[in-house]
Every structure is written in C-alpha cells, then in structure tokens.
Amino acid sequence: MGSSEDPASEKPVTAPAADVEAESSSTVRVQSIVRKWKREDLLKKGSLVLRGLALVFSLLSFIIMASNKHGDWKNFDRYEEYRYLVAIAILSSLYTMFQVFVQLHQLSTGKELGLAPRTYGLINFFGDQIVAYLLISAASTAVPRTNQMREGADNSFTDSSAASISMAFFAFFALAVSAMLSGFKLSTQTYI
Amino acid sequence: MGSSEDPASEKPVTAPAADVEAESSSTVRVQSIVRKWKREDLLKKGSLVLRGLALVFSLLSFIIMASNKHGDWKNFDRYEEYRYLVAIAILSSLYTMFQVFVQLHQLSTGKELGLAPRTYGLINFFGDQIVAYLLISAASTAVPRTNQMREGADNSFTDSSAASISMAFFAFFALAVSAMLSGFKLSTQTYI
Known part of the structure; x- marks a missing residue:
C-alpha cells in the first residue's frame, strides 16, 4: 500500500507488489487458521482436563x-444436608464420567458423536452449568451444619465431612471454569 | 428447479427461471436478516426483563x-447464614441495577457503551453467572437453619426468613436464565 501512495516510485511495479501483498495476506490467513486450530485444540484439552x-x-x-459412618450421631445419613451432598456428588460423578x-x-477414534x-x-x-449450580448449592448447604458441630467437638466425623465438602467445592470450581470455556467455545464457533 | 428437470419443457425459459431464483434467494436472505434482527431484539428485551x-x-x-428483627434470638444478624444472604442480596441488587x-x-439513547x-x-x-452462583450458594446455605427453627416454632421471624430465601431463589432463577441467554447471544454473534 505504501509504495502506491509514493509519487516518486510510479513505475510499473504494481504486479510484484500485488504478488507480495497476496502472499503476505495468504500467510496471514494461514497463520490465523493455525492459531484457530491451536486455540480449538487447547480448548478441547482444557475442557477434558477440567472435567477429569x-x-x-x-x-x-x-x-x-x-x-x-462412625455410629450413633456420627452417621452422615442422619443429616439431610449430607444426604443432599452425597446425591449431588453421585450425579456430578455420573455426568462428568459421561462427558x-x-x-x-x-x-x-476421531469420530464425532x-x-x-x-x-x-x-x-x-x-x-456443565446446571451441575455446577447443584454442586455449589449442596456444598454451601452442608457448611453451616459442619461448622456448628465443630464448635462442640472436632473428631473424625466432622473432619471427613469438611473434607467431602471441600472436594465438592473443588469439583464446582472445575465445572464452573469448564462451563465458561464451553460458553467461550460456543462464541468462537463458525456456522457456514 | 423442477421445470429444468422436465424434458418436455426444454424451451429457453432459463432466463426468467434464473430471475425468479435470484429474486427468491434475495427474499430468503432478507427474511433471514429480519429474523436475525427480531431474534436479537427478543434476546435484548428478554435479558432486560430477566435482569429486571x-x-x-x-x-x-x-x-x-x-x-x-424481632428481638432476642429472632434477629437475623445473630445467624451467619442470614448475614451471608443479606450480603449477597445487596451485591446482586447492585449488579442487576447497574446492568x-x-x-x-x-x-x-441508542448509544452503545x-x-x-x-x-x-x-x-x-x-x-450473570458469578452472581447466580453466589445467589444459589447463599439461598441454599440459609435453608437448613430455617427448616430447623420451623420444627420448633413457626413465627413471623421464620416466615420472613423463608420469604427472603424464596426471593433469593427466584432472583437466582432469573439470573441463571439470563446467563444462559448471554451464552446464547455470545454464540450467535458474528465477527467480521
């Protein structure tokens, strides 16, 4: 572009210039396609790792x-919050396993569904989004009950509950990021 | 298309046929653009209503x-779950107000940001997604405490708590759907 605007170089150099331009534009195009492939590959691997x-x-x-289960009041199934957490953890395991x-x-196999x-x-x-909502709901629900119990006594039952809740939170974080990646992937899809 | 496949009508009718075809293809194009506008308009209004x-x-x-606040143990600020719910409700109000x-x-004004x-x-x-996660977390956390209190006594304090939790859940549903609409809007954007 610069050479055609310069009045001193008004020789018939348009053909090579156009050539260079075409070449550079095709290079740019190839680069952008390669970038797109790399990005898609990264997104795919990222969502696989996050779901794993x-x-x-x-x-x-x-x-x-x-x-x-440690007997008497130290059984998780005596508390509805913990039962809810178990149910949602099962659901989330099944969903992520499927994905x-x-x-x-x-x-x-390289084959699409x-x-x-x-x-x-x-x-x-x-x-991803629905399971993430369920996970954070279940984990949040179980927190106050555990806090309450730990004020009285700190034993293996409360420790296990706290560990399970933390794991549910980690699973939530992974799925929430995966949902955002899926949203981003949706936004970069091309429909032709 | 059907007329050109019919061997009996092999007259020079290609020109008008092409005309009709061009016309119909441009009509289809206009229709698809109008449909796209309508959809975008609907999405915009939908997300405005949902956020409202x-x-x-x-x-x-x-x-x-x-x-x-009804005095003694019937004050919301004695319970961390309820304080959490208030904090998140304020945050969500500010965010949706801004949006x-x-x-x-x-x-x-027709002007974009x-x-x-x-x-x-x-x-x-x-x-939308982050505020929706916070809302469902806060609402879920406050549920068991309220259930527990209602087993003992059902009074204006527990009723108000339950009402507030329900409102938080409704706000969550509206924002979750709005987040999904935003995701859908992202997916239909064109970048040229």
Missing part, C-alpha cells in the same frame, strides 16, 4: 461422605 | 431479611 478434575473431586467427595468418556472416545457440533456445544454448556 | 426480575427479587430478599441501568440507557460488543457480551456472561 471435576470427576476426580466429585468421586472423592462422594466416597468420603458415603464412608463417613470424559465421550471426549476420550472422540480423541481416540452423532450430533451437530452446535447442539453438542449447547448440551455441554447447559450441562 | 432479578433486581426486584434480590431487593425484596434483602429488604425482607434486613427488616427481620438494567446500562441496558435502559442503551435502549433510550464504550466497549466492543464482544467484551460487553463476555462481561455479561461472566457477571
């Missing part, structure tokens, strides 16, 4: 709470 | 809980 983390944390939360399985299957990418993106986005 | 609802509900939640104000300003639409879309999306 959410799976591990919700499984831990479920196992720790479900094995939290991780689907993503690993896609990675290994029999769904339009847009539909799958929306399912990802809504699913 | 969230504002009303979180203000109600805050006011009901903050005026919930409603910005959207009304845009509607009345000094932000790229994409940045604004992302702020919307993240903001």
Whole structure:
C-alpha cells in the first residue's frame, strides 16, 4: 500500500507488489487458521482436563461422605444436608464420567458423536452449568451444619465431612471454569 | 428447479427461471436478516426483563431479611447464614441495577457503551453467572437453619426468613436464565 501512495516510485511495479501483498495476506490467513486450530485444540484439552478434575473431586467427595459412618450421631445419613451432598456428588460423578468418556472416545477414534457440533456445544454448556449450580448449592448447604458441630467437638466425623465438602467445592470450581470455556467455545464457533 | 428437470419443457425459459431464483434467494436472505434482527431484539428485551426480575427479587430478599428483627434470638444478624444472604442480596441488587441501568440507557439513547460488543457480551456472561452462583450458594446455605427453627416454632421471624430465601431463589432463577441467554447471544454473534 505504501509504495502506491509514493509519487516518486510510479513505475510499473504494481504486479510484484500485488504478488507480495497476496502472499503476505495468504500467510496471514494461514497463520490465523493455525492459531484457530491451536486455540480449538487447547480448548478441547482444557475442557477434558477440567472435567477429569471435576470427576476426580466429585468421586472423592462422594466416597468420603458415603464412608463417613462412625455410629450413633456420627452417621452422615442422619443429616439431610449430607444426604443432599452425597446425591449431588453421585450425579456430578455420573455426568462428568459421561462427558470424559465421550471426549476420550472422540480423541481416540476421531469420530464425532452423532450430533451437530452446535447442539453438542449447547448440551455441554447447559450441562456443565446446571451441575455446577447443584454442586455449589449442596456444598454451601452442608457448611453451616459442619461448622456448628465443630464448635462442640472436632473428631473424625466432622473432619471427613469438611473434607467431602471441600472436594465438592473443588469439583464446582472445575465445572464452573469448564462451563465458561464451553460458553467461550460456543462464541468462537463458525456456522457456514 | 423442477421445470429444468422436465424434458418436455426444454424451451429457453432459463432466463426468467434464473430471475425468479435470484429474486427468491434475495427474499430468503432478507427474511433471514429480519429474523436475525427480531431474534436479537427478543434476546435484548428478554435479558432486560430477566435482569429486571432479578433486581426486584434480590431487593425484596434483602429488604425482607434486613427488616427481620424481632428481638432476642429472632434477629437475623445473630445467624451467619442470614448475614451471608443479606450480603449477597445487596451485591446482586447492585449488579442487576447497574446492568438494567446500562441496558435502559442503551435502549433510550441508542448509544452503545464504550466497549466492543464482544467484551460487553463476555462481561455479561461472566457477571450473570458469578452472581447466580453466589445467589444459589447463599439461598441454599440459609435453608437448613430455617427448616430447623420451623420444627420448633413457626413465627413471623421464620416466615420472613423463608420469604427472603424464596426471593433469593427466584432472583437466582432469573439470573441463571439470563446467563444462559448471554451464552446464547455470545454464540450467535458474528465477527467480521
């Protein structure tokens, strides 16, 4: 562009200039495509890692709470908050297990699920968000009861409850970030 | 298309056919643009209404809980769960007030905020989601304490707490749907 605006260089150099321009524009285009691929790859791996983390944390939360039985008042199933947490941890484990399985299957076989990418993106986005809402709700509900018990006594029952709640919070964080990634992925999809 | 496949009508009717085709394709294009405008308009109005609802509900939640003082153990500020709910209700009121104000300003003056639409879309999306997470966390936390109190006695204090919690839940629903709309809006943006 600069050479054509310069009146001193008004020689027939337009052809090479156009060539250079075309070449540079095609380089830019290739670079942008490669960048897009890299970004998509990163997003895919990122959401796989995040869901894997959410799976591990919700499984831990479920196992720790479900094995939290020390007799009498130290049984988790005497308290509705803890029962709620176990139920949601199971649900979250199942959901993340399904998602991780689907993503690993896609990675290994290279085949997509029999769904339009847009539909799958929306399912990802809504699913992650709903499970994240459930997880933070369950974890928040169980906190005050545990605090209350720990004021009286600090024993293996309250410690396990606290550990399970923390795991549920970690699972929530992983899924919340994954939901935001899914939203971002939705926003960068092209529909042609 | 059907007429050109019919061997009996092999007359030079290609020109008018092309005309009709061009016309119909431009009609389709106009229709799709109008549909897109309508959808964007609906999305804008929908998110304004949802945030207005969230504002009303979180203000109600805050006011009901903050005026919930009946002396002695019937003061909301003796319980950390209720203090948490008040704090989050204030935060949510401020956030939704800001968003409603910005959207009304845009509607009345037609001017955009000094932000790229994409940045604004992302702020919307993240903001709605984070405030929705906080709201459901606060509302869930306050539920067991209220249930526990109501087992003993059912009075104006527990009734007001329950009302405030319900309002927080309604505000959460409105914001969660608004977050999903923002995600959908992100996904339908075009970047050229």
